[in-house]
Amino acid sequence: MAIVLGLMSKKGGAGKSTIVKLLSSSMTYTGHKCLVIDLDPNKDILTWWAVSKTNNLAEDNLIVRTVSPERDLFDLVDEFDDKVKFIIIDTKGEGVDFGVDLASVADALIIPCLNAKADSDRTKETINWHKDLKARAEDPSRIPPLHVVMSRVNPKLLTHVKGTPKPDGVGVREFERHYEIINQLDPLDIMIPEKPIYQEIEERGTLGMIIKEHREKTDASSKMKLRHFEAAMALAILLGNCIFEERKMSKANGS
Ligand SMILES: Nc1ncnc2c1ncn2[C@@H]1O[C@H](COP(=O)(O)OP(=O)(O)O)[C@@H](O)[C@H]1O
Numbered sequence: 001m002a003i004v005l006g007l008m009s010k011k012g013g014a015g016k017s018t019i020v021k022l023l024s025s026s027m028t029y030t031g032h033k034c035l036v037i038d039l040d041p042n043k044d045i046l047t048w049w050a051v052s053k054t055n056n057l058a059e060d061n062l063i064v065r066t067v068s069p070e071r072d073l074f075d076l077v078d079e080f081d082d083k084v085k086f087i088i089i090d091t092k093g094e095g096v097d098f099g100v101d102l103a104s105v106a107d108a109l110i111i112p113c114l115n116a117k118a119d120s121d122r123t124k125e126t127i128n129w130h131k132d133l134k135a136r137a138e139d140p141s142r143i144p145p146l147h148v149v150m151s152r153v154n155p156k157l158l159t160h161v162k163g164t165p166k167p168d169g170v171g172v173r174e175f176e177r178h179y180e181i182i183n184q185l186d187p188l189d190i191m192i193p194e195k196p197i198y199q200e201i202e203e204r205g206t207l208g209m210i211i212k213e214h215r216e217k218t219d220a221s222s223k224m225k226l227r228h229f230e231a232a233m234a235l236a237i238l239l240g241n242c243i244f245e246e247r248k249m250s251k252a253n254g255s
């Protein structure tokens with residue numbers, strides 16, 4: 001049986017598709033077959049897959065499908081359940097009406113959250129929706145867990161130690177909200193930093209294939225970039241582990 005992850009958030013631009021690209025890249029790079037179901041009418045993942053193929057930077061074991069009137073989400077999950085190790089479902093950035101469908105097929109739900117008031121408010125609403133869904137379920141253990149991932153985090157805050165002074169170059173409100181999100185939304189222990197490299201992945205192909213391409217180059221600039229891509233891959237692998245181990249920041253910090 002495939003492990004199914006569903007990305008959701010009421011707000012567009014929070015980083016859902018980026019997380020889908022990272023996770024599907026790391027899963028295929030580490031040798032697993034992975035299906036991405038692109039439920040977003042904008043078809044960001046389908047476009048990324050097509051671009052990857054054009055650039056010869058698509059992993060062979062990555063498959064992307066969209067739904068159609070003849071083949072809905074449930075049909076696709078059924079079809080691929082014993083053919084792939086992972087199924088990742090990307091969704092559009094509005095509403096949680098489809099959330100019940102998503103919750104019924106997924107083993108875990110992931111919601112990226114930006115450091116912005118509107119985002120943390122919407123994320124709280126989704127957390128409440130999830131709590132309510134669990135409370136109403138006949139068997140609450142069948143409702144998949146919902147995990148918040150802090151997305152596009154200022155790199156200066158990635159290694160900041162709680163309780164120590166605010167780093168230079170981070171706004172006061174940004175700093176306070178960063179810890180409000182950690183305290184109120186109990187995110188996963190891995191955060192995604194804001195880095196131009198994530199846009200490059202979007203424009204070029206799967207991360208593992210970009211790494212392989214850069215390993216073959218000998219110029220200094222490619223070597224430098226290779227280190228950044230490898231760091232992004234390490235983070236993507238850690239994020240996957242963090243999801244499966246349900247490692248939350250609160251647990252990691254012993255609070
Ligand atoms: N960690 C990041 N660092 C830099 N840019 C990012 C990051 N995450 C997302 N982006 C950019 O922000 C835009 C929106 O992200 P995306 O993942 O498509 O959001 P969503 O799918 O939730 O609408 C994209 O152009 C993407 O490249």
Ligand SMILES: [Mg+2]
Pocket residue numbers: 016017018040044090091092
């Ligand atoms: Mg998207």
